[in-house]
Amino acid sequence: MDQNRKNYYEKISRQIIKALNKRRMGASYAETSEQAREEILSMIPEGVTVYRCGSKTLTEIGLLEALRLKPGVSILNDPRPGLTPEEVLREKIQGLTAEYLVTSTNAITLDGKLVNLDRTGNRVAAMLFGPRKVILAVGMNKVAPDLDTAMARVKHYAAPLTASLVGAKTPCVADGLCHDCRDPERLCNSWSVIEGQLFDDRIHVKLIGEDLGH
Numbered sequence: 001m002d003q004n005r006k007n008y009y010e011k012i013s014r015q016i017i018k019a020l021n022k023r024r025m026g027a028s029y030a031e032t033s034e035q036a037r038e039e040i041l042s043m044i045p046e047g048v049t050v051y052r053c054g055s056k057t058l059t060e061i062g063l064l065e066a067l068r069l070k071p072g073v074s075i076l077n078d079p080r081p082g083l084t085p086e087e088v089l090r091e092k093i094q095g096l097t098a099e100y101l102v103t104s105t106n107a108i109t110l111d112g113k114l115v116n117l118d119r120t121g122n123r124v125a126a127m128l129f130g131p132r133k134v135i136l137a138v139g140m141n142k143v144a145p146d147l148d149t150a151m152a153r154v155k156h157y158a159a160p161l162t163a164s165l166v167g168a169k170t171p172c173v174a175d176g177l178c179h180d181c182r183d184p185e186r187l188c189n190s191w192s193v194i195e196g197q198l199f200d201d202r203i204h205v206k207l208i209g210e211d212l213g214h
Contacts, residue, residue: 001209001210006031006209009140009209010029010031010209012110012140012143013029013140013207013209014029015110016108016110016112016143016205016207017029017205017207019110019111019112020112020205022112023112023113023195023196023197024196024197024198024199024200024201025112025196025197025201025202025203025204025205026201026203026204026205027204027205027206027207028204028205028206028207029206029207029208029209030206030207030208030209031208031209032208032209032210033060033061033062033208033210033212034061036061036137036206036208037061037062037063037066039206040063040102040135040137040206041063041066041067041070043133043135043204044067044070044073044100044102044135046070046071046072046073047071047072047073048072048073048074048099048100049073049074049075049076049098049099049100050067050073050074050075050076050098050099050100050101050102051075051076051077051094051095051096051098051100051101051102051126051131052064052067052075052076052077052078052095052102052103053077053095053101053102053103053122053123053126054103054123055102055103055104055137055213056104056162056165056212056213056214057104057137057138057139057208057212057213058102058103058104058137060212060213061137061208061212063102063137064078067102076091076092076094076095076098077091077092077095077122092120092122093122095122095126095130095131096122096125096126096129096130096131097130097131098126098130098131099131099132099133100131100132100133100134100135101126101127101130101131101133101134101135102135102136102137103123103126103127103134103136103137104136104137104138104139104142104212104213105127105136105138105142105205106142106150106153106154106158106214107142107143107144107150107151107153107154107158108138108142108143108144108150108205109143109144109145109146109147109149109150110143110144110145110146111146112195113147113150113193113194113195114127114136114192114193114194114203114205115144115147115150115151115154115191115192115193116154116191116192116193116194117154117155117158117159117187117188117189117190117191117192118187118189118190118192119186119187119188119189119190120189120190121189121190124190124191124192127192127194127203128192128194132202133202133204134202134203134204135204135206136203136204136205136206137206137208137212138205138206138207138208138212139208139210139211139212139213140207140208140209140210140211141210141211141212141213142212142213147193151191155178155188156177156178157214158214159172159178159187159188160172160173160176160177160178161214162187162214163185163187165214166187168183168185168186168187169183169185170183170185170186170187171183
């Protein structure tokens with residue numbers, strides 16, 4: 001990435017971090033994926049249960065592989081061969097009471113609002129309530145100037161890409177456009193907009209100076 005973009009991301013991150021802090025959310029900035037991965041790992045103690053919710057960003061920064069090597073850490077909703085649909089659902093429900101949640105957000109506004117759209121709702125549910133610590137790895141490409149722009153980004157960009165990634169057969173996969181469909185495989189079911197937290201620093205946003213995820 002060119003130095004001009006790096007400088008831009010760092011400047012914007014400072015504004016977002018201040019906004020998140022005013023909303024009682026923790027935040028920090030890492031220039032690279034490698035730095036972000038190591039800093040997130042340092043925030044997760046040995047011996048805890050971590051709920052992993054679907055996130056291309058986590059895969060791209062290598063966090064899951066590193067977590068699997070951390071002593072005593074138990075990962076819920078960690079994809080592995082042989083799990084039945086019932087077992088997958090059971091782990092998603094158990095994740096709501098996990099000690100830590102790691103995932104990403106679909107978009108973040110300059111004034112610190114977290115915008116997400118879910119298929120089953122397990123990710124947004126856990127972000128809202130349950131795990132005592134929520135850590136979000138967020139590439140700077142997910143920054144939007146305001147709430148309307150953030151929601152449009154999610155609906156018309158992130159959702160079609162994610163639908164294609166998971167192999168859904170929704171209309172947006174066919175042509176890349178949102179049809180506001182009622183398809184059984186529709187991903188766009190549960191919106192959440194997090195504007196603040198009752199418990200200070202329960203959510204920590206790790207902004208990363210790279211283009212990551214959708």
